[in-house]
Amino acid sequence: MTLVQISLATGFALIFLGLYGALSNRNILRMIVSFTIASTGVNLVLVAVGYLPGREAPILDTIPVASAAERITDPVPQALVLTAIVIGLGVTALMLAYAYRLFRARGSLDISDFTELKW
């Protein structure tokens, strides 16, 4: 297995674990942790897709500018993942705040106690 395949497989495995955890757990905090794991997996897959074998990070301190296009990996997925990490943190903070409010409202973090929006 190459480096790209290992990181892709790890990323996909994390997405699985996260989604399965979010679907099978009844506790809201466990669901939030599962979503965090899934979003880590998505970030890992995105960075792995931008990796080109044998190339270096897109920072031109040792790489000469003229040969940059032949020697660096794709910088665009890395910029996207930076954004995704920050937004992921925001989403997690919001979920935690809402979970706290739900707990204050019902005294419970079990999702089966919140049935108003169930179809």
Add this chain to the structure above:
Amino acid sequence: MTTRMAIPLVLVALLGTVFFALFSSYTPDASLNLTASYYADQTVPETGAQNIVTAIIVTYRGLDTLGEVTVLFLTAAIVGLVLSQSKAPSAHAGAGGLPSGELLQTGARMLVPVILLFGAYVFINGHLTPGGGFQGGAIVASAMLLMLLADPAERFSHGLISKIESSAGLTYVILGLLGLLFAGGFLDNKILPLGTFGSIFSAGAIPLIYVLVGLKVGAEFSSILTSLEETEDAE
């Protein structure tokens, strides 16, 4: 009960086949695509930044970063709003908690300045080395977290945090508008001279913008942390 167990498994298995198809047929590119090679070739002549990812985030996609910072601000505001009704009274803050211990308190006193300095280093050098405003801001906020852990009764001034946050945001937008007036467009970094490639005062306005982003992100994360910390324990 069995369907409740089975449905997630079926969904995950369906997703698994999709992922397996993606995974098994994936071959990495041999060369950069058109966008990436444009960035690779043009970043240094156009922006003067060593770190191409920084150049993309701050200059080429500067408007998106402004939006991202706005999303973070909204998150901090909403977390504060949602949790504001359950704020612990400041008199018995950190209500009933055990003291955090000598080791943590002394360690925090020693480490907080170093962590703050490291955060500042990371966001000032964002155009030269890995890192930048978001990472540096997160490091600065981690110093705040350490202070909160060491002394749960401590209260940071929300006024100071929101002043830092709003003035950094305002200056960021003003720098963007200056780019519209004096250079090629909104958030263009050429309003300042590009300087010597590889030195700290180079890449035009990128270090300035990333310092502002770092302060803003650090203030937003700190405000989220304090909002979460100040909420009262439910009985």
